[in-house]
């Protein structure tokens with residue numbers, strides 16, 4: 001029997017589309033809205049709900065978040081997911097990926113206190129493997145784990161490796177289009193396609209089935225979140241202090257610049273610039289830092 005209208009129930013937000021949400025409450029999926037114009041609910045949020053009908057509810061409040069991942073442009077920020085413990089960036093031997101997106105995702109993870117890993121898919125395309133490994137070396141040196149898999153050529157080994165990595169965690173997968181993220185999700189979550197159809201019917205997203213973030217519950221303490229591919233990963237919301245700390249290789253040099261308020265851009269006696277000069281910090285990473293600092297100064301909200 002459905003709970004009475006006045007009981008507060010606890011659910012997990014498993015999909016968001018505009019200001020419409022789908023929450024998992026036990027075995028049920030409830031269509032939810034927020035009160036008023038609030039739209040600060042993220043996939044992964046634990047929410048307190050009050051039912052308005054058998055399969056609908058209003059989100060009364062959001063439980064305390066362990067983590068919150070978000071991105072933003074000049075005008076507003078966009079919640080990606082709440083309560084995730086790790087972020088997997090999916091790349092492939094082919095087609096090519098951009099370092100910009102990888103580093104932005106790493107910065108987002110660092111500033112949210114989320115562990116970041118890189119998944120290199122399509123290792124079966126051996127001709128492109130050495131070059132790809134070489135490109136990922138910069139991240140390996142920074143200490144980010146890199147997992148090599150092949151969703152297509154070694155599905156069983158790939159699934160097994162993932163299940164170990166995901167166990168007990170809440171993991172969000174992100175990646176550029178074509179990297180094989182959908183193939184990996186389908187391996188890990190056997191009924192993913194059915195779940196997506198169910199969710200998009202409930203949220204009435206029409207044909208835009210791949211444009212929303214959704215959460216798959218694997219077990220009580222294990223969840224996987226699939227996020228749509230995006231071209232832009234703006235991080236306008238990060239302050240200068242957050243940015244310099246999100247580049248983990250800057251850490252040994254922070255506080256050692258000549259000027260205490262050094263921006264690490266052109267200042268004389270800058271310890272970060274000296275480390276770039278000596279090859280200790282990759283120029284590509286410092287360039288992205290400068291770019292992100294520029295973006296955050298353009299923030300209009």
Ligand SMILES: Nc1nc2c(ncn2[C@@H]2O[C@H](COP(=O)(O)OP(=O)(O)OP(=O)(O)O)[C@@H](O)[C@H]2O)c(=O)[nH]1
Nearest residue numbers: 122150151152153176177178179180181182183229
């Ligand atoms: N050779 C090879 N191809 C793969 C592998 N995994 C996926 N692919 C192929 O790569 C292409 C993209 O895979 P998808 O799973 O659709 O990739 P996606 O990252 O979800 O991309 P979008 O759906 O565009 O976001 C498909 O043609 C897959 O068949 C792999 O391990 N090896």
Ligand SMILES: [Zn+2]
Nearest residue numbers: 257262264270
């Ligand atoms: Zn400096």
